[in-house]
Amino acid sequence: MKRVTLLTEIPAPYRIPLFNALAERVDLRVLFLRERNPDRPFQLHREELRFSWSILPGTEATVRGRWIVLNGGVARRLRGSDCVLLGGWNQPAFWSTIAWCRLRKVPAVMWVESTTEDRRSGRLERLKRAMLRACAGFVVPGSASLEYLEALGVDRARVSLAPNAVDSGIFGRATRQRTDGPCRVVAVADLPVEVVIAGAGPQEPLLRRIATENVTFLGNVERDALPQIYADSDIAVVPSRSETWGMALNEAALAGLPLVSSTVVGGSRDLIEEGVNGFRVPPDDPAALRDALRRLIDDDELRRSAGVRSREIAAEFTPDRWADEVAELVERLAR
Numbered sequence: 001m002k003r004v005t006l007l008t009e010i011p012a013p014y015r016i017p018l019f020n021a022l023a024e025r026v027d028l029r030v031l032f033l034r035e036r037n038p039d040r041p042f043q044l045h046r047e048e049l050r051f052s053w054s055i056l057p058g059t060e061a062t063v064r065g066r067w068i069v070l071n072g073g074v075a076r077r078l079r080g081s082d083c084v085l086l087g088g089w090n091q092p093a094f095w096s097t098i099a100w101c102r103l104r105k106v107p108a109v110m111w112v113e114s115t116t117e118d119r120r121s122g123r124l125e126r127l128k129r130a131m132l133r134a135c136a137g138f139v140v141p142g143s144a145s146l147e148y149l150e151a152l153g154v155d156r157a158r159v160s161l162a163p164n165a166v167d168s169g170i171f172g173r174a175t176r177q178r179t180d181g182p183c184r185v186v187a188v189a190d191l192p193v194e195v196v197i198a199g200a201g202p203q204e205p206l207l208r209r210i211a212t213e214n215v216t217f218l219g220n221v222e223r224d225a226l227p228q229i230y231a232d233s234d235i236a237v238v239p240s241r242s243e244t245w246g247m248a249l250n251e252a253a254l255a256g257l258p259l260v261s262s263t264v265v266g267g268s269r270d271l272i273e274e275g276v277n278g279f280r281v282p283p284d285d286p287a288a289l290r291d292a293l294r295r296l297i298d299d300d301e302l303r304r305s306a307g308v309r310s311r312e313i314a315a316e317f318t319p320d321r322w323a324d325e326v327a328e329l330v331e332r333l334a335r
Contacts, residue, residue: 008087253314
């Protein structure tokens, strides 16, 4: 069994099922750079981690709006690895790990979720290209990220398409409970809807000031509370201006909701069949968003069938499928 070391920023709860599945296929140890990101206050469910893991010592700082973690002792923990999987490129620990892998001829695999829609400076893009050249292989969650790597000249044979997935045992058991009243939309103003905004961020105070009475703000929502929110809703909306994947689409689809997403959300390409289980609209286009919602609100049968199809599509995106693809890539590279 190959020994794989995976470096990633934090123990995000939606990643844990993937790591658990991978640990059944390889000898996995996960190194988290930090327990929490101040902008992503996830609760750590330690009892759910069924793999070897540790949180690296280090300090953190915000530099020009970017969260940076400085870790020590990374090289010592990489010893004995047959393959190293990097959960990003944006932290010093990832760069030092790439250097360690090249020096010791250990294949490095980068997990890439970026898309051509991402907004980044030319300098950062050049740095990322340099890091990509140093990697032996890549893992991408879907077609948008695959297209991005191919645009950078990466050989398709070096890329494993391992679809992002969430725990179907948590989100797949959400069942519709509402039978009357206006449509409830999870995320304006001439539509007969109740809008529920799940999540928090710097724009929340402004949005609260301009919101109408049919808008409810839930703030930061822990994972275990999300299935009930989906069960109480009719449509899920992810209208992001920038979003590499959008795990909320997986969650809502498993819960059987029609999906409306902006086209910049990477996962929308793979999880939305246009007009069948939802719609993709341009970002910053309120008219297009309103029209998509109107079609679902006014057509009960479309809304019902879209929810059914969402579940069918999401059922193909499983932690086991993700782990199979990653393990197969590791087996090819770590010989």
